[in-house]
Each structure stands twice: as structure tokens, then as C-alpha cells.
Amino acid sequence: MTAPLYVVGTAGEATAVLRRLARGGWQTRQGFAITDPGWDVSAxxxxxxxxxxxVDTAALAxxxxxxxxxxxxVCDxxxxxxxxxxADLGRIGPVGVDPVEQAPKQRPAAELPVTDEQAALLARLADGETIAAAAxxxxxxxxxxxxxxxxxxKALGVATTREAVLAFMKRRR
Known part of the structure; x- marks a missing residue:
């Protein structure tokens, strides 16, 4: 499996990416220096x-x-x-793409009474993100x-966002 490689412009974008990766089982560590004695740390x-x-920090990354x-x-x-x-990260693997194993396993949104865009937002809310972070x-x-x-x-027939997230979670199982 290829490790995720991202170059983002703001700390907010980095936070959103890190949350998604953490939900996928990745451990997050600040800084790029690796002190492990072995070369391969992918496991x-x-x-x-x-x-x-x-450029020196880029070389560490x-x-x-x-x-x-x-x-x-996080870089301009x-x-x-x-x-x-x-350029250098692009030689290692695709930049800005999550590993294949990170794709959520769920029923297609077509079986739910919501659009794909609405389903993506509700899935993020179900995973604990705020509306701002999900957006x-x-x-x-x-x-x-x-x-x-x-x-x-409205499509799910509920009054609150919390109820919508719960109804979405129940229907996507």
C-alpha cells in the first residue's frame, strides 16, 4: 500500500486531511524527522x-x-x-490521493434518499467532523x-442535523 502524500496550502486543509487519515487507521506525528533505526517505516x-x-524542510519531508x-x-x-x-513527492507516488484501502465501504448513495454530495457530508458528520471541517x-x-x-x-424526513446523521448511518448499513 502506498502512503498518503499531501501538499496543502493551509493548516485547515491539513487538519481535514489528517482527521480523515486518522479515521482510516493512520497515526499522525508532527515533524518530518524520523528517528527509527530501520529504513522502512511503512508498517x-x-x-x-x-x-x-x-527547501531543507522539504528535503526532510x-x-x-x-x-x-x-x-x-503545509506549504505555499x-x-x-x-x-x-x-515534484519530488510526485516521484514517490501520487500526491493528494488517499491510499486505496482508505476508501469507505458503504452502500451506494443511490439506495439512500440523498444525493452523493449530501451523503459525503453526512458521512463526515457521522465520523465526528464539524460542518465547517466537512465543508x-x-x-x-x-x-x-x-x-x-x-x-x-428534508429528504430523510427529520428535523435536526443530528437526526439526519443517525438516519443516514442506519440506512447506509
Whole structure:
């Protein structure tokens, strides 16, 4: 299995990615320096994260990825460090893509009375994310996320978001 490799622009994006990876069984550790004596650290399912302000830190992040750790780097993608980081990580594996094993196993949203977008938001809420974090992870504005959740409540025939999440969880089993 390939470790997750991410280059994101903000700490909020990093938080959303790290939460999703943690739910998938990955352990998160701040900083890119790995002190384990063995070279291959992929068996530990560890994701290293942090800011990448310069080329030296980018080199540490790439080394961690080469040793089998996942990385979530907060960096301006247009900066020199961001360009170097994206290019080097791209040689190791796909950047910004979760490993195949992380895909949630659930029934198709078509069997539920909600759209795929609404189902994605409700699934994130069921996993403990806030509406703001779920919106950010789905690349939506908070207002759009709230509207989609309101439509999901109506489709599921419930009054509150909590009831919608519970009804969604019960129906997707």
C-alpha cells in the first residue's frame, strides 16, 4: 500500500486531511524527522505533518516519504519549497490521493434518499467532523454545506442535523 502524500496550502486543509487519515487507521506525528533505526517505516502506518517553509524542510519531508511514512505538508505551492516538494513527492507516488484501502465501504448513495454530495457530508458528520471541517474537506463553502445538509434533512424526513446523521448511518448499513 502506498502512503498518503499531501501538499496543502493551509493548516485547515491539513487538519481535514489528517482527521480523515486518522479515521482510516493512520497515526499522525508532527515533524518530518524520523528517528527509527530501520529504513522502512511503512508498517507503522504513520503520517508525518508540518509546515514546510524552506527547501531543507522539504528535503526532510521527501526523505520521510521515501522511507514509507505518509506526509501532509503545509506549504505555499507556488513557493520554491512548494515546487520542489511537489515534484519530488510526485516521484514517490501520487500526491493528494488517499491510499486505496482508505476508501469507505458503504452502500451506494443511490439506495439512500440523498444525493452523493449530501451523503459525503453526512458521512463526515457521522465520523465526528464539524460542518465547517466537512465543508472544507469536500471543497464547499460553509453556506453551501449547510444548504445541502438542510436538503438532506428534508429528504430523510427529520428535523435536526443530528437526526439526519443517525438516519443516514442506519440506512447506509
Amino acid at each position: 507503522g502506518k504513520v503520517v508525518r505533518y508540518g509546515r514546510v517553509p524552506d 521527501v526523505l520521510a516519504a521515501a522511507r514509507g511514512a505518509g506526509v501532509v505538508c 505551492p507556488a513557493s520554491q519549497a512548494g515546487l520542489v516538494l511537489s 472544507e474537506a469536500e471543497f464547499l463553502s460553509l453556506r453551501t454545506a449547510n444548504r445541502r445538509i438542510a436538503a438532506a434533512r
